Amino acid sequence: MYEYFVQIAQWGPSRAINESSWIFALVQAFHLVSLGFLAGSLLMVDLRLLGRGFSQQPLAVVARDARPWLIGSLVAMVATGVPQFISLATKEYDSPYFRWKMLMLLIALIFTFTIRKRVAYAPEGRFGGGISKAVALVSLGLWTSVAINGRLIGFFS
Amino acid sequence: MFDLALADYFAWLRSFFEYVSERETSIMLRESQYVMPWVFVLHVISMCMFAGTILMMDLRLLGVGNMATPFSQVQRRLFPWQMAAMFFSAATGLALVWGNPMNYVTNIIFWVKMLAMGIAGLNAIAFHFITEYTLVDWDAGETPPFGAKLAGGLSILLWANVIVAGRLIPYALTWFRTY
Numbered sequence: 001m002y003e004y005f006v007q008i009a010q011w012g013p014s015r016a017i018n019e020s021s022w023i024f025a026l027v028q029a030f031h032l033v034s035l036g037f038l039a040g041s042l043l044m045v046d047l048r049l050l051g052r053g054f055s056q057q058p059l060a061v062v063a064r065d066a067r068p069w070l071i072g073s074l075v076a077m078v079a080t081g082v083p084q085f086i087s088l089a090t091k092e093y094d095s096p097y098f099r100w101k102m103l104m105l106l107i108a109l110i111f112t113f114t115i116r117k118r119v120a121y122a123p124e125g126r127f128g129g130g131i132s133k134a135v136a137l138v139s140l141g142l143w144t145s146v147a148i149n150g151r152l153i154g155f156f157s
Numbered sequence: 158m159f160d161l162a163l164a165d166y167f168a169w170l171r172s173f174f175e176y177v178s179e180r181e182t183s184i185m186l187r188e189s190q191y192v193m194p195w196v197f198v199l200h201v202i203s204m205c206m207f208a209g210t211i212l213m214m215d216l217r218l219l220g221v222g223n224m225a226t227p228f229s230q231v232q233r234r235l236f237p238w239q240m241a242a243m244f245f246s247a248a249t250g251l252a253l254v255w256g257n258p259m260n261y262v263t264n265i266i267f268w269v270k271m272l273a274m275g276i277a278g279l280n281a282i283a284f285h286f287i288t289e290y291t292l293v294d295w296d297a298g299e300t301p302p303f304g305a306k307l308a309g310g311l312s313i314l315l316w317a318n319v320i321v322a323g324r325l326i327p328y329a330l331t332w333f334r335t336y
Contacts, residue, residue: 025328029321032201036208036320043209044223047238054226054234061225069213069222144202151201155194 001093008089017087027083034076035147041069042112042143045120049136051129059132063120070112097156101149108142167262174262177255186256193256200249204323207242208316210235215316218284218309220301227297228305266329270322277315284308 008014017023044066047053054062085092092098119127119135127135177183186192216222217231254261261267288304295301301309 021331022328025325026321029324032204032320032324033208033317035201035205036212036316038209039205040209040211040213043206043238044213047234052234052238054223054230056230057225062223065223065225066213069216144205147201147205148198151198152194155197 002090005089005093008086011086013083014086014089017083024084024087027080031077031080031084034073034080037069038073038077039143039147041066041073042139045116046136046139049119049132049139051133058124060121060124063117092153095153095156097149097152101146101153104142104145104149108139108146111138111142171262174258177258180255183255183258186252193253196249196252196256200246200253203242203245203249204320206238207246208320210238210242211316212313214239215309215312218301218305218312220299220306224299228301229292229296261326264326264329265333266322266325270319270326273315273318273322277312277319280308280311280315 017027044053045059045063048055048057048059048062116135116139119132178187213223214231214235217224217226217228223231284304288302288308291302291304295305
């Protein structure tokens, strides 16, 4: 497995990123801007599930409004995340926080596009308040742990 | 490399930051191995909540997001979260500067961030006192007026600037020579 990471770090784009004094920095910065949009589009639905958001609208309407921004920001996150990964592939391989982040990301994505999506687009009243709140808290917890581990990669590895 | 003799123009600022750096709490923060990284983590999490709720309101102002909800409701329902997140971002940000004041006082990117925050605040105030007076005319409408789009667009650009500059602060040491 490690050999693959070594190979990735030696790709042309990876080396180009490492040789530049600003590409990595700017990519990191726009990863964070995308994170702001991602957090916002997640919060619109999760706050509504908690009964604190745009409560005059049916949940499905709020979710449909947030959807293009959720998908768009996820695409932007990946587009700015991959260059960081390939340029630091061997370092990421050793980082427990990178592994945790990827694991939590996988779980968060599966949860968001299965259970959470189902609850968000269900007919009004199909799921009780308890289930809605639990889904919101799990969603916020999973995505927060992705962000926390992401930030920690840079500190302790 | 650029030579930026910021300290010459802001000597009083430098002495204030020096004063802070000699406080016992500042030294404690600086020397703690684990506290600072976790303050950074909390700063990012509060940023998510702040930028998230601000940007979603800006998209509504621009007329490109959350259009099923009238602007007045977007604003009213997000306001408490924006304020709480602003408090936590400010508290954690203050702690970061308090722990390492001399890293920031001559850092041009840090001051760009502070300036962008100030302008973003003025933009919000200007919107509140000018365009918001006409709110009844466009609250639930599909196309907000120019003033609303301007306020939303500027807010997105300025807060994105704050986030970008925030992330680039450590790079100032290698990009610029400051003294």
